Amino acid sequence: MSDEVSSRRSRITPEREAELHGAVLDLLREVGYEALTMDAVATRTRSSKATLYRQWGSKPELVARALRCTQPVPLAEIDTGSLRGDFGLMVQYSDDAQMAKDTALLRGLAHAVHESPELHKALRDLLVEPELNGMQLMLQRAVERGEVSPDCPALEFVPHVIVGAFIALPLIEDRPVDRAFLGEFIDAVVFPALGV
Amino acid sequence: MSDEVSSRRSRITPEREAELHGAVLDLLREVGYEALTMDAVATRTRSSKATLYRQWGSKPELVARALRCTQPVPLAEIDTGSLRGDFGLMVQYSDDAQMAKDTALLRGLAHAVHESPELHKALRDLLVEPELNGMQLMLQRAVERGEVSPDCPALEFVPHVIVGAFIALPLIEDRPVDRAFLGEFIDAVVFPALGV
The missing domain is CATH 1.10.357.10 (Tetracycline Repressor, domain 2)
Incomplete structure (x- = not known):
């Protein structure tokens, strides 16, 4: 993760981040990685796709971060x-x-x-x-x-x-x-x- | 494997068996398990599907036996x-x-x-x-x-x-x-x- 992305991400609260990661993991379990779309994540978490991309960069990064937060x-x-x-x-x-x-x-x-x-x-x-x-x-x-x-x-x-x-x-x-x-x-x- | 199947399988030569297992592994590498069909194995090995089913029982068994023969x-x-x-x-x-x-x-x-x-x-x-x-x-x-x-x-x-x-x-x-x-x-x- 670049510093730029890191500083952007720091604008959301830890609670909101945890909520978003939880939604990603739920979707992963429900539909699998291939069928998981940023659209579905945006809908489920009531956020815009632009926000998701700006704050997590990409679907693989979002999934990896969501998995990391279970540790x-x-x-x-x-x-x-x-x-x-x-x-x-x-x-x-x-x-x-x-x-x-x-x-x-x-x-x-x-x-x-x-x-x-x-x-x-x-x-x-x-x-x-x-x-x-x-x-x-x-x-x-x-x-x-x-x-x-x-x-x-x-x-x-x-x-x-x-x-x-x-x-x-x-x-x-x-x-x-x-x-x-x-x-x-x-x-x-x-x-x-x-x-x- | 039942004794009955075992005695049926013994009718083919070890060379023929090795050839067949090799063809199954080639197909597995080429198309993957899901897309591998008994038809394709039959065509590739110039055998009838009936022979394959009679001698190996099923696609999962055939694949497992083919993998075993690489050991x-x-x-x-x-x-x-x-x-x-x-x-x-x-x-x-x-x-x-x-x-x-x-x-x-x-x-x-x-x-x-x-x-x-x-x-x-x-x-x-x-x-x-x-x-x-x-x-x-x-x-x-x-x-x-x-x-x-x-x-x-x-x-x-x-x-x-x-x-x-x-x-x-x-x-x-x-x-x-x-x-x-x-x-x-x-x-x-x-x-x-x-x-x-």
């Missing part, structure tokens, strides 16, 4: 002083109902991501990269504190292991990740692999 | 005497070009799996379950040989970690899993988590 807390904002604490808080902030809804939404988007490079880029820039960077910071602090060896070969694979769990569990066991699974998984796999 | 060796057939040896052979049998093609194919199928419970079931029964069972056997033997503690909490998550890596790497790094990644990933994450 309880960005990982980059978690800093408890220990890796166990950081991951523990990440698990604690996770909401079972929200994760189930997100899993269904993201599964519905898989095809659209494949078809639309713009959606792919928006999800990567606004959703995936910030969380990966947040996780990277957590791990870096753990290395600096001496909790994890800087040579630990598992360090670079932690994002793959955690992102993978979110996708593999629905595939293997036909159920979305919940807080209990996430906590057990991190205790059983991530900490031992990191030597924590 | 070099079923995991259940790998037994080297050690867990490191078993996973090592699994990595060694992996073919980079084939994994890249499979990743593209499976990504293309994601939408179809979501829409078709029959395809979902066929992929699960013919592709996913046999491999998960094969991995379960590998781990069970490792426990029996004393290589892994029977109480190791990572045991139940090994499939999630490995299946997850195959999906997370393309998402995070925009590239399919190759043999080098798979080997490093197993060394860095799976063995330490299992205490091997």
Whole structure:
């Protein structure tokens, strides 16, 4: 997002923004990404299409921002002083109902991501990269504190292991990740692999 | 697959079967699952639709069997005497070009799996379950040989970690899993988590 767009967006209230994001997610669930139009978003939220384009730039960006607002807390904002604490808080902030809804939404988007490079880029820039960077910071602090060896070969694979769990569990066991699974998984796999 | 279908299928030669599976995969790549018809498969392979239905049962089953035949060796057939040896052979049998093609194919199928419970079931029964069972056997033997503690909490998550890596790497790094990644990933994450 450019600074210009950012300053434009700051003119609407957080409540109005949340309302708009909620409407986008509702429409996504109802009709899917391909059939979602800026017209429908404008009608549903009683705003003009010009406002939507001015404030969100494009449909892929609007969708990526709406998905981002379902996240309880960005990982980059978690800093408890220990890796166990950081991951523990990440698990604690996770909401079972929200994760189930997100899993269904993201599964519905898989095809659209494949078809639309713009959606792919928006999800990567606004959703995936910030969380990966947040996780990277957590791990870096753990290395600096001496909790994890800087040579630990598992360090670079932690994002793959955690992102993978979110996708593999629905595939293997036909159920979305919940807080209990996430906590057990991190205790059983991530900490031992990191030597924590 | 019922025994009856199995005995019927045994009447065609392995070469003819491989040719047919190859044609199904080509068509899948060309037109996608939804647009793939038994008519097109019959035309491409110069067989009758009746033969296809008699020998493969249905389009979802035919597609699942065709995908299965791209696997070099079923995991259940790998037994080297050690867990490191078993996973090592699994990595060694992996073919980079084939994994890249499979990743593209499976990504293309994601939408179809979501829409078709029959395809979902066929992929699960013919592709996913046999491999998960094969991995379960590998781990069970490792426990029996004393290589892994029977109480190791990572045991139940090994499939999630490995299946997850195959999906997370393309998402995070925009590239399919190759043999080098798979080997490093197993060394860095799976063995330490299992205490091997």
